Amino acid sequence: MSRVIWADRTATAVLWVAAILVVAVLLGIIAHFLLASAGTLGLDFLVRDPSDVTIGGVGPVLFNSLYVLVLTLLLTVPLGILGGIYMAEYAGEGRATTVVRFCQELISSVPSIVVGMFGLALFVSATHWGYTALGGSLALLVFNLPLMTRLTEQALRAVPDDERSGSLALGATRWHTIRHVVLPLAIPGIVTGIILTAGRIFGEAAALIFTSGLSTPSSYDFGNLDLLDPRSPWSPLHPATTLSVFIWKSNSEGLGLFVRQVADSSAALLVLMVLAFNLGARGLGRLLQRRVTGA
Amino acid sequence: MTSPSIALPTPLRRSLTIRERLDLSRRVTLAAATTVVVLVALLLAFIAWNGVQLFTASGVPVTQILSATWQPDPTSPSTTYGLLPFIAGTLAVMALGAAIATPLSVALAVFMAEVAPRWARSITQPAMEVFVGIPSVVYGWLGLTVLVPFLRTNGQGLGFSVGFSLFAGGLVLSLMILPTITSVALDALTTVPTELRGASLALGTTRWQTIRHVLLPAAGGGIVTGVVLGMMRAAGEALAVQMVIGNRPVIPTSLTAPMTTLTSQITLDMGNTVAGEPWNQALWTMGLILLLISLGFVILVRRLGRPRRAA
Numbered sequence: 375m376s377r378v379i380w381a382d383r384t385a386t387a388v389l390w391v392a393a394i395l396v397v398a399v400l401l402g403i404i405a406h407f408l409l410a411s412a413g414t415l416g417l418d419f420l421v422r423d424p425s426d427v428t429i430g431g432v433g434p435v436l437f438n439s440l441y442v443l444v445l446t447l448l449l450t451v452p453l454g455i456l457g458g459i460y461m462a463e464y465a466g467e468g469r470a471t472t473v474v475r476f477c478q479e480l481i482s483s484v485p486s487i488v489v490g491m492f493g494l495a496l497f498v499s500a501t502h503w504g505y506t507a508l509g510g511s512l513a514l515l516v517f518n519l520p521l522m523t524r525l526t527e528q529a530l531r532a533v534p535d536d537e538r539s540g541s542l543a544l545g546a547t548r549w550h551t552i553r554h555v556v557l558p559l560a561i562p563g564i565v566t567g568i569i570l571t572a573g574r575i576f577g578e579a580a581a582l583i584f585t586s587g588l589s590t591p592s593s594y595d596f597g598n599l600d601l602l603d604p605r606s607p608w609s610p611l612h613p614a615t616t617l618s619v620f621i622w623k624s625n626s627e628g629l630g631l632f633v634r635q636v637a638d639s640s641a642a643l644l645v646l647m648v649l650a651f652n653l654g655a656r657g658l659g660r661l662l663q664r665r666v667t668g669a
Numbered sequence: 670m671t672s673p674s675i676a677l678p679t680p681l682r683r684s685l686t687i688r689e690r691l692d693l694s695r696r697v698t699l700a701a702a703t704t705v706v707v708l709v710a711l712l713l714a715f716i717a718w719n720g721v722q723l724f725t726a727s728g729v730p731v732t733q734i735l736s737a738t739w740q741p742d743p744t745s746p747s748t749t750y751g752l753l754p755f756i757a758g759t760l761a762v763m764a765l766g767a768a769i770a771t772p773l774s775v776a777l778a779v780f781m782a783e784v785a786p787r788w789a790r791s792i793t794q795p796a797m798e799v800f801v802g803i804p805s806v807v808y809g810w811l812g813l814t815v816l817v818p819f820l821r822t823n824g825q826g827l828g829f830s831v832g833f834s835l836f837a838g839g840l841v842l843s844l845m846i847l848p849t850i851t852s853v854a855l856d857a858l859t860t861v862p863t864e865l866r867g868a869s870l871a872l873g874t875t876r877w878q879t880i881r882h883v884l885l886p887a888a889g890g891g892i893v894t895g896v897v898l899g900m901m902r903a904a905g906e907a908l909a910v911q912m913v914i915g916n917r918p919v920i921p922t923s924l925t926a927p928m929t930t931l932t933s934q935i936t937l938d939m940g941n942t943v944a945g946e947p948w949n950q951a952l953w954t955m956g957l958i959l960l961l962i963s964l965g966f967v968i969l970v971r972r973l974g975r976p977r978r979a980a
Contacts, residue, residue, distance in 0.1 A: 382875035389784050392776035396847065397796050403803070403811060456701030464695050465702070474702055477709040479971075483963045485905025487932050488716060491939070491956045495715045499944065516712065520705050549694040577804025580907040580932075584939055621806045625813050625912050634814065641807045648802040652795070 404645060411642035414635055420643075432640055434594050437607060438507065438614035439576060442586060445511040445610060446575050450518045451568055457519070458526025458564075463552055478520035486580040489516050493585035506604070507614035510586025514578060518571050525571070529563025530556060562666055566659035573651035577644060579618035587613035588623055617644060713960070720957025723750065723950035734954065739918040741938075741948040750951045754918045756958065758835075758930040761921045762910060763903040765839030766846055771896050773843075774850035778892075779880055781851075782858040800848040809909035812841040817913055828925040833915030836924040841909050846899035853898055857891020858884060894973045901966040905959060907932035931955045 421433045465471045493513030503509055533556050541551040598606040606612060615623070617640055624637035723729050729750055736751030781793050821832030829836075861884055869879040885892075915927020916937060935952050942949035 378875055378878065382877040385877035385880070386784060389776055389780040392773055393780045393785065393789065393793055396773065396777055396800075397792060399844070400796050400800055406811070406815065407807075453701050453704055456698045457704065458702075460695070460698035460702040464698060470703075474706060477706045480964065480967050481705060481709055481712070483901055483905075483967050484712065485907065485932060485959050485963060487905070487907040487935055488956050488959050488963075489712070491719075491935065491953065492712045492715050494939070495719060496711065516708050519708070523702065523705065548692070552694070573802050577802070577806070579804065579806045580936070583936065588940065618804050618806045621810050622908050622912070625810065637810060638814070641810050644804055644807055648804065649799060652798055652802055 404649075407638065407642035407645050410635075411639035414639040415642055419639055432617060432620065432636070432643070434607070435615055435617050435620045435640075436643075437594065438586070439616040439618070441607070442507050442510050442514070442582070442614055442616055443572060443575050445507060446514045446518065447568065447572060449511055449515045450522050450571065453515075454519055454522025455526050455564065457523040458530060459552060459557075461523060461527040462530035463548070463556070478524060481517055481520050484517065486517065486578060489513055490581040490584045492516065493581060498585055503611060504604075505585065505587030505589070505613040506611045507586055508610035510582045510614060510616075511610075513581045513585040514575050517581070518575060521574070522567060522571055525567030526560070526564055529560040529567065532563060533559045559666060562659050562662035565662055566655045569651055569655035569658065573648050573655075576647055576651070577618055579616070579622050582616055582619050583622070586616065586619070588615055588619065589613050716953070716957055716960050719950070719953035720960075721954070723947060723954045726945075727947040727950055729947060729951075734951075737920055741951060743946065743948065748947075750947065750954075752931075752951070752955060752958065754920050755929060755931045755934055755955060757920045758914070758928045759904055759932070759959075759962075761835055761928070762838040762842060762914065762930055763900050765835060765924075766842030766903040767850075767896055767900045769839055769843035770847045770850055770899060774847050774895070774899075775854055775885075775892060777847075777851045778854035778858055779884070781855055783876065783880055783884070797848045797851060800844075801852075805845060805906060805909040808841050808845055809912035812837055812909065812913035816840065824925065828923065830925070831915065831927060833913060833927045834923075834925050835914065835921050835928050838910045838914040838928075838930075839924075841913055842903045842906060845906060845909060846902050849902055850892075850895040850899040853895030854888065854892045857888035857895070860891070861887045890974060894970060897966060897970055897973060901963060901970075904962055904966070905932065907936050911936045931959050935959075 419432060420436060423433055461471070461474070465474075490513060493509055493516070497503060497509035497512045498505060501509075537555050537559060538551055541555040542548070546554070594607040595605070596607060599608055600606050601609050602611065603609055604611045604613070621637050621640050621644070624633050624640075723734075724731050733750055734752040736749055737753045738747075738749040738751040739754055740747055740749045740751075742748065777793070781790055785793060816837050817832035819832070820829040820834065820837060824832070865883055865887060866879060869883040870876075874882075910930055911933035914929060914933060916929045916933050917927040918929050918934070919926075921928040935955055938948070938952055942952065
C-alpha cells in the first residue's frame with residue numbers, strides 16, 4: 375500500500391476518533407448527571423425547600439430561576455423585536471447602523487462577570503435596591519438584548535423581498551407591511567430565537583451573583599401578593615438566588631453528602647432543561663414554519 | 670453633473686423624506702435599536718470610572734499593579750495590589766484551553782464538513798448545540814466533583830498535589846470553547862468553493878491530501894477567527910474556572926499547581942469587600958482589565974474578518 379493512501383486512511387481514522395471522542399464526552403456528561411441524580415430528582419425535589427436535615431429540594435430556587443427568566447424575557451423580547459425590525463427594515467448603511475453593530479459585537483464579547491459588576495454598580499448600589507430579581511433581569515438584559523435583536527434581524531432578512539413589494543404595491547404603508555406581512559412570516563425564526571435566548575438566561579450565573587443575590591430562601595409565602603414587598607416571591611424586588619447560582623454556591627459550602635446530592639441533581643435538572651429548550655426550539659420552529667407556510 | 674456613468678443606486682443613498690422622518694414606527698424601532706448603544710456607554714463609563722478609583726481615590730501608583738505580590742489585606746504591613754498573577758493566570762488558562770480545544774475542534778469540523786456520512790452528521794450537529802447550551806456552572810461542578818478528585822487520587826505521580834490546577838482549568842475551558850471553534854471552523858470549511866475541492870481531487874489526490882493542502886489553507890482565516898473567539902470566551906469565563914483552579918494568587922509556573930485568574934478573584938472577593946476600600950477598588954481594576962482584553966479581542970476579530978455566523 376502506498377504511503378499516500380496509508381496517510382489518507384490514518385487521517386480518516388483519526389478524524390472519526392476525534393468525532394467519537396467528543397460525542398462520547400457529551401454522552402458521558404449527560405449520563406453522569408442522570409446517574410448522580412437518580413433517586414433524588416423527582417417531583418418532591420422540585421417543590422421542596424432546601425434543608426440540612428434531610429435531602430431537601432430546590433423549590434424556591436427553581437421558582438426564582440423561572441421568575442428571573444420570565445422577567446428577563448418580558449424586558450428583552452419586545453425591545454429586541456423592535457430593535458431587530460429597525461435593523462432589518464429601516465436601517466441604511468449609515469454611521470448610526472455601524473455604531474449599533476459595533477456595540478452589539480462589543481457587548482456580546484464582554485465577560486458576563488463584568489456585566490455582573492456593572493449590574494452591581496448600577497442596579498444594586500446606585501438605585502439602592504439591593505439584590506433583587508429585577509436587578510438580575512436588567513443585568514441579563516444587557517447581554518441578551520443584542521442577541522435577541524440580531525436573531526430577529528436575521529429572521530426578518532430571511533423573508534423574501536417579493537413579499538414586501540407585493541404588499542407595498544397594494545398600497546400598504548411600510549409599517550402595515552412589516553406588521554401584517556413580514557413579521558408573521560418571520561415568527562418561526564423569532565420564536566426559535568426566544569427559546570435559545572431563554573436557555574442561555576436559565577443557565578447564566580456569573581452575572582447574577584452580584585445582582586440577584588446569593589441568599590438561599592428558606593420558604594416563600596406565595597399568598598403574599600404585595601408586589602412592592604421584598605419578602606413576597608412575586609415581587610420583582612425580592613432577592614432571587616437562581617438554580618445556576620445555587621449550584622455555584624454549593625462549591626463554597628464544602629462537599630457534605632446532601633450538598634453534593636442536591637447540587638448534582640440541580641445540575642442534572644439544568645442539563646435536562648437545556649436539552650428540553652433545544653428540542654423545543656427545533657420542534658416548535660418546525661411546527662410554526664409549517665403553520666406559516668401552510669396558511 | 671459631468672459624470673453620468675457612475676450613478677449611485679438612489680434608493681440606498683437618498684436622504685430621508687420629511688414623511689419618513691416623522692414616521693412614528695420608524696422612530697420607535699430606532700429607539701429600541703439604540704438601547705444597546707446606551708447600555709454599552711453606561712457599562713464602559715461605570716467600569717472605567719470604578720476601575721481607576723484604585724489609582725485616583727486611593728493613590729496606589731499605577732505601576733504597582735504590575736507587581737507579582739497580591740497582599741490586599743489592609744492590616745498587613747506591606748499591602749500590595751499586584752495584579753500580575755491574575756493577568757498571567759488568565760492568559761495561561763486561556764492559552765491552555767485553546768491549545769487543547771483547537772486540534773480537537775478543527776478535526777471535528779473537518780470531519781463534519783468532509784468525512785461524515787449523513788447519519789453521523791445528524792448526531793454531531795445536535796451534539797454541538799447541546800454542548801453550547803450546557804451552562805458553565807455545570808461544567809464547573811463537574812470539574813469540581815469529578816475531574817479534581819480524579820487528579821488528586823491518580824495524579825500524584827505527575828505532580829498533582831490537590832487536584833486544583835492550571836491543567837484542570839484548561840481542560841474544563843477546552844470543553845466550553847470546543848463548540849465555538851468547531852462551528853466557526855465548520856462555516857469556514859463549508860464556504861470553500863466546491864471547484865477547489867473538485868480541481869484538487871481531479872488531480873488524483875486523496876481526500877486527506879485535499880484537506881491538508883487545499884481546504885485547510887483556504888479556510889485558515891476562518892479557523893483562526895474561530896480560535897480567537899474561543900479564546901475570548903475562555904478569558905472571560907468565571908465560575909467554571911474558579912471552581913477548579915484552586916484560587917492561589919501566584920504566577921503560574923506549573924500545569925499541576927493551583928493558581929488563579931482575574932475572573933476568579935472578582936467572583937470570590939466581590940462579596941467580601943466593602944465598596945470604597947482599596948481591596949474592592951482593585952477588583953474593579955481587574956474588571957476594567959478584563960473589559961480591555963475583550964475590547965482587544967473584538968478589534969482583532971474585526972481585523973481578521975467576521976465569520977458569517979458567530980457562535
